Amino acid sequence: MNPPEQALSAPTVPAADRPRATADLVPVAPATDRAPAPSWFERVRDRWYKLVATDEFQRWSARFPLTAPITRYRSRKVFDLVSGFVYTQTLYACVEIDLFDYLSDGARTIEEIAHHGEMPIASAERLLNAATSLRLLIKRRHGRYGLGPLGAPLVGNVGVTALIRHHKMAYHDLADPVSLLRQGSDFRTELSRYWSYADAPRPQAIDDSRVAAYSEIMAATLPPVAHDVLDAYDLSKHDCLLDVGGGEGAFLSLVGARHARLQLQLFDLPAVASRARTRLEQIGLGDRVQCFGGNFHADSLPTGADVCSLVRVLLDHDDLSVLRLLQRVRAALPKGGVLLIAEALAGAKGAETVGDAYFSFYLMAMGKGRARRASELHQMLQTAGFRRSRELPTRFPIQTGLFLGYPISNLGNG
Known part of the structure; x- marks a missing residue:
């Protein structure tokens, strides 16, 4: 769970190791009177798309045998963009009536x-025809409907179904995207109220009643990312893991199940850390885990761990907040320690829409x-004083980018 930015003091760093100013995170091109002239390739491409946009070309390409399949495919893709909201509402309706779990024992009739x-027949x-067209269901013999290739993975998938239900708020908030874009963070939304730490002046004072809902959805949706991380990086070489912004301890519970020798630490808002302590004690990890309450933007992080994890934490915060958090992590790690960063990335190959469209607007x-x-995270780690960083491949890059950061030295608690 991730509290908002507060006024912070950065750790004291020797001059030689001192991070560059935050402004260096995004290099700014020198001002010029006019933009560079387009290249030959850009001019050709612009002329091509100007031709493609004409009604004459589109009619011709739909008739010509070599271009007709491409034209039809692109027409379908454009229509999918137009109809996307209806598709998501079809999925939402199926989840709301627990249709996939209901069909898990076999196909059923419309009645x-x-x-x-x-609902009426x-x-x-x-609903069934729409879900079938989206491959959520398959129409069987004798008018029965069963699970389809995209519906079957949702059976018993608590994390995904919780996320689908949660997106009712996002659909409401994005109903007028232009107003949201123009007003930015000044625009009050259901999501900003739901994630109560996002605009709380003193997040550490938030009580259990305000953290319960989002803590539960974070815990429900985290296991797929956690398994990606644990499959990609071997934690058995370490003695103690500190999970910063660790929520109710979902990540630590999976770590503890895989690595019986590893000591565990968790840092989050006091109300969240208290929930984590209860949960981890209930599953038998009480003798191996320490839960610390605080605001990771205002308080020093606990020491003693030789590996620190930030799982789905950084993307919730602006660059300055992230830089200062990375500095605090670096200060808490000993020489030879390792930082793990796991989160969805913008521009991930084959998953560009996840970071640049979905997460951007959410x-x-x-x-x-x-x-x-990825290049931005490498730069931010370097700016925060990590001597090197590298990216590890994961099974599902659409949801999990994984980075390792190695600090320059142990700089104290900062």
Whole structure:
């Protein structure tokens, strides 16, 4: 869980190791009177797309045998963009009536599904046809419907279904995206109220009633990312792990199950850390874990761990907040320690829409943070005083980018 930025004091750093100013994070090109002239390739491409945009070309390309398949494919992709909200609402309706779990024991008739969903048969048929077109379901013999290739993975998937239900707020907030873009963080949204730490003046004072809902959804949606991290990086070489912004301890619970010798530490807001302590004690990790409450933007981090993790933490915060948090992590790590950063990335190959579209707009509605590119995280780690960093491949880069950071030296608690 990730509190908002507060006024901080950065750790004392020797001049030779001192990070550059925050302004250096994003190099600014020198001012010029006019933009550089477009290249030959850019001019050719612009002329090509100007031609493609004409009605004559589109009609011709739809008839010509070599271009017709491409034209039809791109037409479908454009229509998918237009219809995307309807697709998400179809999925949302299926999840709301627990349709995938209901069909997990076998295909059902329209009448049975209508009774299960408490809706007229005509409405059930409408929903089933839509879900079938999206490959969530498959129409079987004798008018029955069963799980499809995209619906089957959702059976019993608590994390994904919780996220789908949660997105009802995001759909509401993004109903007028232009107003949101123009007003930025001054625009009050349901998501900013839901993530209560996003605009709280004193996040460490937030009580249990305000952290319960978002703590639970974070815990429910974290396991896939945690398994990606644990499969990509071997924690058995370490003695103690500090999970900063560790929520209710979902990540530490999975770490503890895999590595019986590893000591565990968790740092989060006091109300969240208290929930984590209860949860971790209930699953038998009480003798191996220490839970610390505080504000990681205002308080020093606990020491004693030789590996520190930031799992889905940085993307919720602006660059200055992230830089200062990285400095605090570096100060808490001993010489030879390692920082693990796990989060979705902008510009990830094959998953560009995740960071540049989904997280970009979701975090705008939330009012904090942004998804970053791999090159930006490497630069930020260097600026924060980490001597080197590297990226590790994961099984599902669409959800998990994984970085290792190695501090210059142990600089105290800072």
